[in-house]
Amino acid sequence: MAEVTADYEDAISSRSRIIAAAVRLTCADGWSKVTMGRLAGEAGVSRQTVYNAVGSREDLAEAMVLTESAKFIFTIVEGFENHPDDLLAAIHAAVENTLVLAEGNALLRAVVSATHGADTELLPLLTTHSEPLLGTLMVVVQDRVDQYEIDLEPEQITAVIDMVVRSALSHVMQPTATPRKTADSITWFVARILGRAGELTGSRA
Template identity: 90%
Template structure:
């Protein structure tokens, strides 16, 4: 049993090192230059270990994006945990912190700016083929929002969450203002829908 557990831990460790190495190489030289052989050298494992741990190159790309997205989920959860009694404050902090993190995320910037030519093949994982990421974010936010008292039908709440998450993601991909300004705007929209703009004004005074 101990040997089986050790083998499982080694596999997890190898996968983490491989994904981290893929992120480093993508940020440094572009996704088009990330080959399985080079990745194996960077991670300090064999090429077979790379294939066993992450599968195909397409699987690796998805694993990279989902791994990086975990950092954003952490910020979202933190925003809600810091304001258990104030939904609007929680939304504001979650959105602002997420956008601040996006500004400094090297992989996201490399993908969005597409400065490395063929790196544009990663864009669908963040846009048209982003269902896994979007679905995870929606579940995380829904779970947190359910802890608040909201005078709105459940299906309407889900609709507000969907619109809010999609709007925040669009600003992650293409920011048009500072994180604070965008968080202000998104929070204001949510407050308007919930009929709680008075609470928003009070929190700003």
């Protein structure tokens, strides 16, 4: 049993290394330059290990999109979980951390750009996964926001969430300020809607 567990963990580790290597190569040189042989060298594994771990080249592309999307979602969730009693602080953390994550990550920006209908040659399948990503983000944020007491009607809360998510995504694609300043602005806007602008302090004021 211990040997089976070790083999499983090795397979998971190899898959993670291969996907991470594929992201690096894609961001550096574009998807068209990513071959299974080059990927094996970058990840430090054999070509057969690459095929065993990720399947076809199309499977690899899909795994890359899903992996980057999962990072995005985890960062948002983490922001809320770190501030269970302060909605404004949670929004600020989720937005700022997401924008920091996106800095220098061309693939993540391409995935997000596809949610706004942008055409990108960086990686195929982006348009296929763009709408599910946007819908997933809306659901994830809604689930977290529902844990706070908010003096708005449900449809109004949904409208605010839509504004925050779409605004944050637009800044992922085209940043106009530092992640912190952008998070300050978005949080200030939400605070104004909630009538809680007076609660903002420090960088969030």
